[in-house]
Amino acid sequence: EQIEKGGYDHFMLKEIYEQPSVIKDTYRGRLHANDGLIQMAGIEDNLEKFLNAERIIIVACGTSWHAGLVAEYIFEEFARIPVEVEYASEFRYRNPIINRTDVVIAISQSGETADTMAAIKLAKENGAFVFGVCNVVGSSISRETHAGAYTHAGPEIGVASTKAFTTQITVLTMIALRLAKAKGTLSHSVFHAYLQELEIIPEKVKEALETNDRAKEIAAIFKDAPNCLYLGRGYNFPVALEGALKLKEISYIHAEGYPAAEMKHGPIALIDEHMPVIVIAPKQGHYDKIVSNIQEIKSRSGKIIAVVTKGDTQVRELADYIIEIPETSDALSPLITTIPLQLLSYHIAVMRGCNVDQPRNLAKSVTVE
C-alpha cells in the first residue's frame, strides 16, 4: 500500500496532487486549442440530440452533484441551454416531468451509485436521451447510458472525492464549449480564449497546489473548530458546497456551504468570534458583492479565511487569513479555487487524527439505497 501511495501519507493527498496530470489526461486528444476544436466521440455521434435539447437535466449524488451544479452555470452561460440539477435520490421518487426532448446527463465517479442508476432507468423509460460522465470504465452506469464521455482521473481510492470532481468539471466544460461552438452562443474570440485557458489550467492547478503550506498553517489554527461556514457566489457557490462537504466527510467538523448573499437569511445568525468563515473571493466574478459580504462577516467578528486571486488587496485588508491562487476566468475558476479547500480539509483531518482515506460511516460507492 505504501508503494501505491507513491510516497504520500494518504491516497487523498496523492489524488489531490495528481490533479494537474489527470485534468490533462481528461482533455488529451479531445481539446485542440490551436485548431479551435473539441472532439469527443460521444458528443459528435449525438450532436443533434444535444442541439435539439430543450433542457438538460443533470442527475448525480454527492460530489458528482456538486460538479453538476458547476456545469449548470457553465452550460447556461456558454450554450444557453436551460439546465436542472437533481439529486438522483429525489428525482427518482418524485414523478418528475421528463420529455423526449430532454437530455439527461448522469455524473458518477464509480458508475455504480444505486440512486443515479435508478434515475437513469427512469429517464430512459420516459424517452430521454441519457449521457454518462463516469470515471470507471465499463461500470454499470457507463453501460446503461446511451452514450458518454469518461473522465480520465484514474483509480480514486480516497473516499472523499477530489480528482474525480475536477475531471468531471473538465469534461462538462468541454461539452459546453462544443455545444457553444455548434450553436454560436459564444463569440469566436471568447470561445478560443476558453480553449486556450483550459489547456493551461493544469499549470494553474499546479500553482494552486503551492498553497499547501499555507493551508496547513491555517488548518493548525482552526482544527478544533466545532463548525465552519463556506461561502461563494456564482460559479464558486458549488465550490463552497464542495468545500464544506470535504471538511465534514473527513474531519467530522460540522460545515455548511452557502451562497454568500443568502447568508443574511440564516447563517449570519451563527457568526461570532468563534465561527471560521471560508470565503471564496477570486477577482473575477462578483468581486464587489463578495467584498461586501466579507464586511458583513467582519462586523460580526467572524474569523475570515479568504481564497483570493494573487495580488488581491481589498480582501487582504478585511480577512484574517488569505490563501492566494492564480488568476483564471470566472467560469474556469472552480478548477482552481477548489484546490486549497481540499488541502485545508485534508490537513485539518490529519491534525485531528482522523482516518482520511476511509472516514467512518462513508463508502466510496453507494450501491444500495
Ligand code: G6P
Ligand atoms: C459516495 C462517495 C462520494 C461520491 C458519491 C457519489 O458518497 O463517498 O465521494 O461523491 O458517493 O458517487 P459517484 O461514484 O456516483 O460519483
